[in-house]
Amino acid sequence: MIAWLWVALAFAHPLAPAGLEVDLTDGVAVTWRTPAARPAGVVLSPSLPHPCVRAGDPVVGEDEANSVLWTRQAWDCGPEGLVGRAITIDGLAEAPVDVVATVRHADGTEVRALLHGADDTLLVTPPEQAPAAFPAFLTLGVDHLLFGYDHVMFVLGLLLLVGPTRRLVVAATSFTVGHSVTLALAALDVVRVPQAPVEVAIAASLVWLAVEILADVDHPGQSWLSRHPGRLCAAIGLVHGLGFAGALAETGLPADAVLPALVGFNLGVEVGQLAVIGVAIAAWRLARPISPERLGRAVPAWVLGALAAAWVWERTLGL
Numbered sequence: 427m428i429a430w431l432w433v434a435l436a437f438a439h440p441l442a443p444a445g446l447e448v449d450l451t452d453g454v455a456v457t458w459r460t461p462a463a464r465p466a467g468v469v470l471s472p473s474l475p476h477p478c479v480r481a482g483d484p485v486v487g488e489d490e491a492n493s494v495l496w497t498r499q500a501w502d503c504g505p506e507g508l509v510g511r512a513i514t515i516d517g518l519a520e521a522p523v524d525v526v527a528t529v530r531h532a533d534g535t536e537v538r539a540l541l542h543g544a545d546d547t548l549l550v551t552p553p554e555q556a557p558a559a560f561p562a563f564l565t566l567g568v569d570h571l572l573f574g575y576d577h578v579m580f581v582l583g584l585l586l587l588v589g590p591t592r593r594l595v596v597a598a599t600s601f602t603v604g605h606s607v608t609l610a611l612a613a614l615d616v617v618r619v620p621q622a623p624v625e626v627a628i629a630a631s632l633v634w635l636a637v638e639i640l641a642d643v644d645h646p647g648q649s650w651l652s653r654h655p656g657r658l659c660a661a662i663g664l665v666h667g668l669g670f671a672g673a674l675a676e677t678g679l680p681a682d683a684v685l686p687a688l689v690g691f692n693l694g695v696e697v698g699q700l701a702v703i704g705v706a707i708a709a710w711r712l713a714r715p716i717s718p719e720r721l722g723r724a725v726p727a728w729v730l731g732a733l734a735a736a737w738v739w740e741r742t743l744g745l
C-alpha cells in the first residue's frame with residue numbers, strides 16, 4: 427500500500443535548482459543560472475512576453491565554486507516595462523526541476539517565488555504588492571520540502587524504520603535540529619560547501635536508510651539507526667541542511683530582513699515535513715490491516731534503496 431508512494435517519487439529534483447533573477451533597477455536585465463550538473467535532456471530557458479526584445483549581446487559566465495553557469499541579458503520592454511507581465515520558463519512543465527525566481531524593483535524591493543512543473547510562469551507584480559520576507563520565504567520553504575523528493579523520501583523512510591511511535595517524533599525532531607543548524611550556517615555564508623557533492627551525500631544517506639530498514643525487518647531493534655534514532659538523524663540532518671541551503675542561496679537573503687527570511691524558510695520546511703508525516707501515518711494505518719508487516723516494509727525499502735542508488739550514480743557522474 428505504501429510502496430506506490432516511492433514509485434510516484436521516481437524523479438528527484440536535480441543537483442540544484444535553476445535561478446532566475448529579474449533586475450528592474452535600471453531598465454530590464456535578466457540573469458539565468460543553471461547548475462553545471464543537471465539531468466540529461468533537461469533544457470530550460472526563460473521567455474519574456476511581447477513586446478520585449480533583446481538589447482545587445484548576452485554576457486555568459488561560470489561560477490566554478492558553486493558549479494553554476496549563468497547568462498545575463500539586457501531587454502527592451504518598451505515604455506510600459508515588464509511590471510504586470512509574465513515570464514515563462516520554457517520546458518519546465520516537462521522537467522523535474524525547481525526554479526528560484528527573484529524580481530528586484532527600482533526601489534530595492536525584492537519579490538521571490540519558486541516555480542516547478544506546471545507552475546512555470548512568474549507574474550512580475552508591482553513593488554507595493556510584494557509579500558513581506560517572512561511569508562514569502564515560509565511559502566518557499568514549504569514548496570522546497572514538498573518538491574524536494576529526496577528529502578520527502580527520507581522522512582517517509584524514518585516512518586518505515588521506527589513506525590508511527592514516539593521514536594518517530596524523536597528522529598524527526600533530531601533531523602530538524604541538524605538541518606536547521608547547517609541551513610543557517612550555509613545561508614549566512616559561515617560555511618560554504620559545493621552543492622553537487624552535498625546532493626551525492628544526501629542520496630547516499632537514503633541508501634543507508636534503506637539498508638537500515640531492511641536490517642530492522644530481519645532483526646527488529648538491532649540496526650544502528652533503529653537503536654540511536656536521535657543522534658544519527660541529527661547527523662544526517664546536518665547534510666540535508668546543506669541541501670536546503672542550496673535552494674535558499676539561489677535566492678539571496680534580503681539584506682534588510684535576513685532573520686525573518688531565514689526563520690520563514692526553515693519554518694516552511696518544517697510545515698512541509700509535518701504535512702508529509704501526517705499523510706504518511708494516515709496511509710500507514712490504512713495499509714496495516716491488509717499488508718503483511720514484513721512485506722509492507724521490505725518492498726518500499728528496496729524501492730527506496732534502488733532509487734537512491736540510481737541518484738548516487740547520476741549525481742556522482744554529474745560531478
